[in-house]
Amino acid sequence: MNFDGTTYRQKLGTAMGTKVAPTYATLTLGYLEEKLYKTVEENFGVECKHFIRNSWKRYLDDCFIIWTKSTDELQSFYDILNSMNPNLKFTMESDENKLPFLDVMVMKKEGKIVTDVYYKATDTKQYLLYDSCHPKHIKNNIPYNLARRLCTIISDKDILNVRLDELRELLKQRHYPTLLIEKGIDNAKLRDRNSLLQIQEKPVKNLIPYVSTHNPKNQEFFQVIKTNMPILENDPRMKDVFSEFQLIKSKRQSPSLKKILTRAKFNNTEETAGVKKCHHPRCGTCPFLQETEQFIFKNGRKFVIHSSFTCESSNLIYVMTCSGCGEHYIGQTGDTLRHRMTVHRQQIRQTEYQCTAVSGHIKTCAENIFPNFTVFPIYKFYNKTSEKERETKEKHFISLFKPKLNALS
Ligand SMILES: [Zn+2]
Ligand SMILES: [Zn+2]
Structure with missing residues (x-):
């Protein structure tokens, strides 16, 4: 009998992504099996x-049993299996011959x-084309790996020979050189099936990976390094370190068009554009911050922002508005808005710090008004910027909106 808890795996797969689903399936099924044995004992x-x-x-949620009891008992067992958990529905497939x-x-x-080997009806057997741009060692290993899989799975010699012939044909269609196919098949056949079935424990050696980006046009340096490794291995000062290491070739995938053209991360901040106070109890900027999504200049010009800001945002362009006359000042900062506003407030408050004309203006123009100015961040830089870059953008906004308080001097 072959049971498959498909419903469950699909649910898990969708809920958690395919990576953790197998672990959960194994844990859950392992737990349910203990319950199953107990129920079976109570009933039978x-x-x-x-x-x-x-x-x-x-294997995960695919189950297999050779049933030697009656059909009625099988039905009862199947019913027990399906009563274990309402979320887990098994399908059963049975055949006498x-x-x-899995793939057996x-x-x-x-x-x-x-x-014998088993291919799903949907398996197209479109193995990697030999003339494709993949690393050569990967393509060269494919005939051996496919042949080894057949030698491992198939227990009957006659069936194995038929399947290996099919493999030869398939690989020829995918442009693999005949010599490479024969070598791969011979190597796989050379190994005794019992040894293939055993899990090979590789001796643990310290590995030094030589990592390079795969590009068939690039010169291959690995062989050069490998040939010259004995220089390090035999050097009296270096041999203690290098003689115990094994150099391995590792290929980094070069970026695909998909990787170049798409971003894996969504910029969530763009989705909730707007300005929000940080509401930190000791934040001195919150009372001065305008919480809107668009800014309307005194002359009626509207500016819609596409980023989200708080008092803690940094690397930005902001507009200050004098509460007395309603005129504007555009500034930039690489620091946080909160810190920049603290400096502005200090300059307005204390005459000795009044190094900008705008602070002197606000102090007198909005003397008895609180807040004596409001601030609104309009543009955020997402990458690291230099002062010069920010100043260029600031100039652009100044020439666009012509704020009067920038013109003071
Ligand atoms: Zn704040
Ligand atoms: Zn004013």
Whole structure:
């Protein structure tokens, strides 16, 4: 029997992205299995529990069991399985002669179980074209890896030879050189199936990766470095470090058109454009900040902002408006708006700091009004800027809106 908890996996997959879904599926199914064994024992006795426990195979949520009991018992077992959790619905597939499980077709042949490779009906077998722009070592390894997979999965020699012939044909169609195909197949056949089935534990060695960006037009330096590594390995001063290391070739993918043309991150700030007070209890700028999405100049000109700002925003252009006469001043800062306004307020308050004409104007023009000016940030730089860049933008806004208080001197 082959069971598949598809509904569950799809739900998990959508909810959490495909990366963590397998972990959750394994955890959940593992937990439910314990519950399952208990229920089976309560309903069918301890002998049946042992049978299920020993025959039940699972990869993530794909389950497999060779059923040696009656069809009625199978139906009862299937019902128990589907009553475990309302969110988890299993589908069952059963056949007396052959049944796929993952990428393996399990079959009965002369009273024995044999395995063949299983391809889903949707598998187009469009292997990487040999003349594609991928790193050569990847393409060169494909025949061996595909052949090794067949040698691992297929238990019957005759079936294996048929499948390897099919592979030869497929790879030829994808422009792989005949010699490379034969070499790959021979290498895979050379290995004994039992050793292929065993998990190979590689000796842990310290690795030094040589990372370069893949480009078939670039000169390959790895071989040059590798050839010259003995210079370091044999050097009396360096050999302690380098003799224990293994140099490996690593390729960084060059940016694809998709990567060049699209951004992975959305700029959320642009979606909620507007100015908001920070509401920090000790913020001296909040009372001076205008909370709108568009700014209307005294002459009626409107300016709609596309960024979001608070008192803590930095690297920006702002407009100050005198509360007495309603005239404007445009300024820039690389610092936070809050800090810049603190300086402005201090200059307005204390005559000895009045190094700008605007502070002197506001002090007298809006003497008994609170707040004596308001501020509105209009433009945000998203990248690091120099003072000069900000000044250029500031000049642009000044020439555009001609604020009177900038003209004072
Ligand atoms: Zn504030
Ligand atoms: Zn004024």
